[in-house]
Amino acid sequence: MNNRSAIIIGAGFAGLSAGIYAQMNGYDTQIFEMHDLPGGLCTAWKRHGFTIDGCVHWLVGSSPQSGMYRYWQEVGVAQGRQFVNLDEYLRFEGKDGRILILYxxxxxxxxxxxxxxxxxxxxxxxxxxxxxxxxxxxxxxxxxxxxxxxxxxxxxxxxxxxxxxxxxxxxxxxxxxxxxxxxxxxxxxxxxxxxxxxxxxxxxxxxxxxxxxRNAGYPIGGSLPMSLAMEKRYLALGGVIHYRSRVEKILVESNRAVGVRLTDGSEHFAERVISAADGHATIFELLDGKYADAKTREPYEKWKTFQPLIYIGLGVRRTFENEPRTVSGISFPLCQPVEIGDAVRDRLTVHLYNHDDTLAPAGKTSLVVMMPSDYDYWKALSKDRVAYTEKKEQIARTVVTLLEQRFPGISQQVEMVDVATPLTFEHYTGNWKGSFEGWLITPQNAGVMMSPMPQTLPGLQNFFMCGQWVEPGGGLPTGVMSARRLVRALCKEDGKKFQTRIEV
Ligand SMILES: Cc1cc2nc3c(=O)[nH]c(=O)nc-3n(C[C@H](O)[C@H](O)[C@H](O)COP(=O)(O)OP(=O)(O)OC[C@H]3O[C@@H](n4cnc5c(N)ncnc54)[C@H](O)[C@@H]3O)c2cc1C
Structure with a gap:
C-alpha cells in the first residue's frame, strides 16, 4: 500500500474532481463506482434515437472571464465545449393570457x-x-x-x-x-x-x-459529454476507475479508515478513504452511524433536501423554432387541475431543447417535463411492481394529453416517452430519498456560506467527504470546489504545496 494512496467512492463530479486534483498532487488514487458510467447525477440516457438529458440547465462559470472557468479547465470540462447563453430563464404563462418572462x-x-x-x-x-x-x-x-x-x-x-x-x-x-x-x-x-x-x-x-x-451558459451536448471529459482527464492523469463496484462498507481499524469492502466481498486498502457518494448512506450505512455525533446528525434530522422529481423525457417529431429558447422552460396553466402521481397539478413546465439539436435526430426535438414528487409515495407504490409500472405509463399518457393544450398536434408527433421517478434517481446514483441536489439553503442553514460544513467525521481518521452532501445548495460547481478544498487540505496535512494545471 502506497502511503500516498487514496480510495474514492463515487465517480460523480465530486469524486472525479477529487481524483483529478489528487493525481495532480502526486497521490495514487482509484475510484469505485457502482454504476457503469461516470457522472453520477450529471448524466443522460438514450431512447429511440433521442437523448434525455438528466441534468444540466446552466453551468456557473461558463464565461472565460470568470474565475470558476479556470476550474472547469483544470478538470477538463471547458476545453472544446460550446456554451450558449439563453436570453430567458423561464416563461411563466398566466391563465389570463399575460406572460411573465424572466429575462x-x-x-x-x-x-x-x-x-x-x-x-x-x-x-x-x-x-x-x-x-x-x-x-x-x-x-x-x-x-x-x-x-x-x-x-x-x-x-x-x-x-x-x-x-x-x-x-x-x-x-x-x-x-x-x-x-x-x-x-x-x-x-x-x-x-x-x-x-x-x-x-x-x-x-x-x-x-x-x-x-x-453570461456566466451560466448551457453546454451544447448536455451533461454526459462533460462527465466523460472529466473521466478522460482523470484517466490521463493516471487514475483508475472500477465500474460496477458498489462499496458496501468502509473498513475501519482503530478508528482509522483503511479501505473498503465491495458487495462482491472483495476488500481494497489505501491510506485514505474519500467518500464522494451520498452522505446519508456513507455515514449511516457504510460506517454504520458509528461516527455520527449530534452535530453530524443535525442536517439529516433537521435540514430540508431538494425534493425528488418525476422526470419525463419525450422525443417529438417537431421543431420548435418559433418557441422561446429558455434555460428552464415554459410553464403553462392547465385548463383544469389534473392528478399526476402523488399530487394534483394545475400547470406543467416543459423544457424544450430547441437550443441543442445534438439531442435529437434532424427535424425532431427532445423535451423534458419535470415536477417535484413525494419519495414515500413512490417507495410504497414500488412494493407492487405492476402498480408502479402502470403508474409510470399512466403519467406518460396524461402528460402527452396535457401537452396538447399548449402545443396542439403534439400527441401525434410523440415518438418516445420515458418516465423516471425518485426511485430511479435513488437506484442509479444512491442519493438519499432521490434528492437531486442535496440540501436546500434556507435561513436555517445559511450560515454555511460563511463557515463550510466539515469534510471529516468526528473520531475517524484518514476519512474525508466531498460533493453535494457537504456543500448545501449542491450543483456541479460545488462538486469541483469541495474536491479542490479537500485535496488542498490533504496537501497541507502532508506539508506540500497544492498545485493544479490546465491542459489545453
Ligand atoms: C434534473 C437535474 C437538474 C440539475 N441541473 C443542474 C444545473 O443546471 N446546474 C448544476 O450545476 N447542477 C445541476 N444539478 C445538480 C447536479 O447534477 C448535482 O448537484 C451534482 O451532479 C452532484 O454531484 P456529486 O458528485 O456530489 O454527487 P453524485 O452525482 O450523486 O455522485 C455520486 C456518485 O457516487 C456513486 N455511488 C453512490 N453510492 C455508491 C457506493 N456505495 N459505491 C460506489 N459508488 C457509489 C453514484 O453512483 C454516483 O456516481 C441538476 C441535477 C438534476 C438531477
Missing part, C-alpha cells in the same frame, strides 16, 4: 416587470438592486493576473463592508416570503415556480446575476 438581461427584466405591474415598483426595484449587487461578484482565481485578483478581492470586501447587512437579509429571506410581497399574482406565482419556495432568495438573485453576466 437574463437585468435592464430588460426590470422594464418588463415594471410594465407588467407598476403597482409593484418598490419591490421590483429592490429585486433588481439585489441582482445588480450579486452581478458585481466574481470568484478570484490563482490564474487571474495579480491586479485582477487584488481588484476582485478588494471588491468582495468592499461589498461585504458596505452591503453586508443587505446580503445577510437576502440570505435570511425565503423566496416564498419575498414573492408574496408582489401584489401582481402572476409575478408572485412565477417567482415561486422559478425556484423552490423555501430557498433563500439570495440564490435566485445570484443565478439571475450569473445569467446576466
Amino acid at each position: 437574463a438581461d437585468i435592464d430588460r427584466l426590470e422594464r418588463h416587470l415594471l410594465d407588467l405591474s407598476p403597482q409593484d415598483t418598490g419591490v421590483i426595484k429592490e429585486f433588481i438592486r439585489g441582482i445588480r449587487l450579486c452581478a458585481k461578484f466574481d470568484f478570484p482565481s490563482e490564474y487571474d493576473p495579480l491586479p485582477v485578483r487584488i481588484k476582485k478581492i478588494t471588491n468582495f470586501f468592499w461589498v461585504m463592508a458596505t452591503q453586508g447587512r443587505t446580503l445577510q437579509r437576502w440570505m435570511q429571506t425565503t423566496i416564498d416570503a419575498f414573492a408574496t410581497r408582489f401584489k401582481d399574482p402572476l409575478i408572485c406565482q412565477g417567482l415561486l415556480e422559478m425556484w423552490i419556495p423555501e430557498f433563500s432568495i439570495f440564490f435566485m438573485l445570484a443565478t439571475l446575476a450569473y445569467l446576466h453576466n
Whole structure:
C-alpha cells in the first residue's frame, strides 16, 4: 500500500474532481463506482434515437472571464465545449393570457416587470438592486493576473463592508416570503415556480446575476459529454476507475479508515478513504452511524433536501423554432387541475431543447417535463411492481394529453416517452430519498456560506467527504470546489504545496 494512496467512492463530479486534483498532487488514487458510467447525477440516457438529458440547465462559470472557468479547465470540462447563453430563464404563462418572462438581461427584466405591474415598483426595484449587487461578484482565481485578483478581492470586501447587512437579509429571506410581497399574482406565482419556495432568495438573485453576466451558459451536448471529459482527464492523469463496484462498507481499524469492502466481498486498502457518494448512506450505512455525533446528525434530522422529481423525457417529431429558447422552460396553466402521481397539478413546465439539436435526430426535438414528487409515495407504490409500472405509463399518457393544450398536434408527433421517478434517481446514483441536489439553503442553514460544513467525521481518521452532501445548495460547481478544498487540505496535512494545471 502506497502511503500516498487514496480510495474514492463515487465517480460523480465530486469524486472525479477529487481524483483529478489528487493525481495532480502526486497521490495514487482509484475510484469505485457502482454504476457503469461516470457522472453520477450529471448524466443522460438514450431512447429511440433521442437523448434525455438528466441534468444540466446552466453551468456557473461558463464565461472565460470568470474565475470558476479556470476550474472547469483544470478538470477538463471547458476545453472544446460550446456554451450558449439563453436570453430567458423561464416563461411563466398566466391563465389570463399575460406572460411573465424572466429575462437574463437585468435592464430588460426590470422594464418588463415594471410594465407588467407598476403597482409593484418598490419591490421590483429592490429585486433588481439585489441582482445588480450579486452581478458585481466574481470568484478570484490563482490564474487571474495579480491586479485582477487584488481588484476582485478588494471588491468582495468592499461589498461585504458596505452591503453586508443587505446580503445577510437576502440570505435570511425565503423566496416564498419575498414573492408574496408582489401584489401582481402572476409575478408572485412565477417567482415561486422559478425556484423552490423555501430557498433563500439570495440564490435566485445570484443565478439571475450569473445569467446576466453570461456566466451560466448551457453546454451544447448536455451533461454526459462533460462527465466523460472529466473521466478522460482523470484517466490521463493516471487514475483508475472500477465500474460496477458498489462499496458496501468502509473498513475501519482503530478508528482509522483503511479501505473498503465491495458487495462482491472483495476488500481494497489505501491510506485514505474519500467518500464522494451520498452522505446519508456513507455515514449511516457504510460506517454504520458509528461516527455520527449530534452535530453530524443535525442536517439529516433537521435540514430540508431538494425534493425528488418525476422526470419525463419525450422525443417529438417537431421543431420548435418559433418557441422561446429558455434555460428552464415554459410553464403553462392547465385548463383544469389534473392528478399526476402523488399530487394534483394545475400547470406543467416543459423544457424544450430547441437550443441543442445534438439531442435529437434532424427535424425532431427532445423535451423534458419535470415536477417535484413525494419519495414515500413512490417507495410504497414500488412494493407492487405492476402498480408502479402502470403508474409510470399512466403519467406518460396524461402528460402527452396535457401537452396538447399548449402545443396542439403534439400527441401525434410523440415518438418516445420515458418516465423516471425518485426511485430511479435513488437506484442509479444512491442519493438519499432521490434528492437531486442535496440540501436546500434556507435561513436555517445559511450560515454555511460563511463557515463550510466539515469534510471529516468526528473520531475517524484518514476519512474525508466531498460533493453535494457537504456543500448545501449542491450543483456541479460545488462538486469541483469541495474536491479542490479537500485535496488542498490533504496537501497541507502532508506539508506540500497544492498545485493544479490546465491542459489545453
Ligand atoms: C434534473 C437535474 C437538474 C440539475 N441541473 C443542474 C444545473 O443546471 N446546474 C448544476 O450545476 N447542477 C445541476 N444539478 C445538480 C447536479 O447534477 C448535482 O448537484 C451534482 O451532479 C452532484 O454531484 P456529486 O458528485 O456530489 O454527487 P453524485 O452525482 O450523486 O455522485 C455520486 C456518485 O457516487 C456513486 N455511488 C453512490 N453510492 C455508491 C457506493 N456505495 N459505491 C460506489 N459508488 C457509489 C453514484 O453512483 C454516483 O456516481 C441538476 C441535477 C438534476 C438531477
